Amino acid sequence: MLDPLRPAIWLVWPYLSILERLLFGALIVLGIYVVFSAATAVLGVRQIRASIHAGNSADAEGCFIGLRKRSARVDKLITAAFYLFGVVLFLGLQGAYFTIDDGKTPVGWSILRGFEPHFAFASNVFFMLLILHILGWFISHCIGRLTLHSTPRDAQ
Numbered sequence: 531m532l533d534p535l536r537p538a539i540w541l542v543w544p545y546l547s548i549l550e551r552l553l554f555g556a557l558i559v560l561g562i563y564v565v566f567s568a569a570t571a572v573l574g575v576r577q578i579r580a581s582i583h584a585g586n587s588a589d590a591e592g593c594f595i596g597l598r599k600r601s602a603r604v605d606k607l608i609t610a611a612f613y614l615f616g617v618v619l620f621l622g623l624q625g626a627y628f629t630i631d632d633g634k635t636p637v638g639w640s641i642l643r644g645f646e647p648h649f650a651f652a653s654n655v656f657f658m659l660l661i662l663h664i665l666g667w668f669i670s671h672c673i674g675r676l677t678l679h680s681t682p683r684d685a686q
Contacts, residue, residue, distance in 0.1 A: 539654045545647035553618045557658050564665045567604050571669045575676050597673050604666045
């Protein structure tokens with residue numbers, strides 16, 4: 531039986547389906563991409579600010595559009611990962627009802643124990659999605675702050 535206070539992914543890994551394992555791997559790849567995008571956004575914001583101070587608004591505008599597209603792409607990928615997680619989780623939960631009747635354990639208890647690895651998987655994935663969402667928000671916030679700071683200068 532799994533320890534409910536320690537729902538670590540490596541403890542439930544043997545009990546997960548191939549779809550759940552693939553989703554977790556895809557979330558790791560998505561996490562690397564989001565961290566790379568956050569670093570790119572921070573460097574891009576610095577570059578845009580330097581271009582604005584130097585008076586190169588054409589260079590700044592092109593870089594700004596690229597950052598906005600990257601931010602929108604990150605948001606869409608995180609949203610798609612969340613929806614895919616819901617599909618994979620509910621497909622995996624269907625397997626919890628398949629039990630072997632040994633006669634000693636009540637069927638209801640066997641079914642509830644079958645849910646344990648899926649709930650541990652879900653808690654790990656929700657935590658990863660929360661971190662990814664916070665990083666995506668950080669990217670959007672950095673770009674949005676740049677928009678607010680650069681608009682009054684362009685209007686003058």
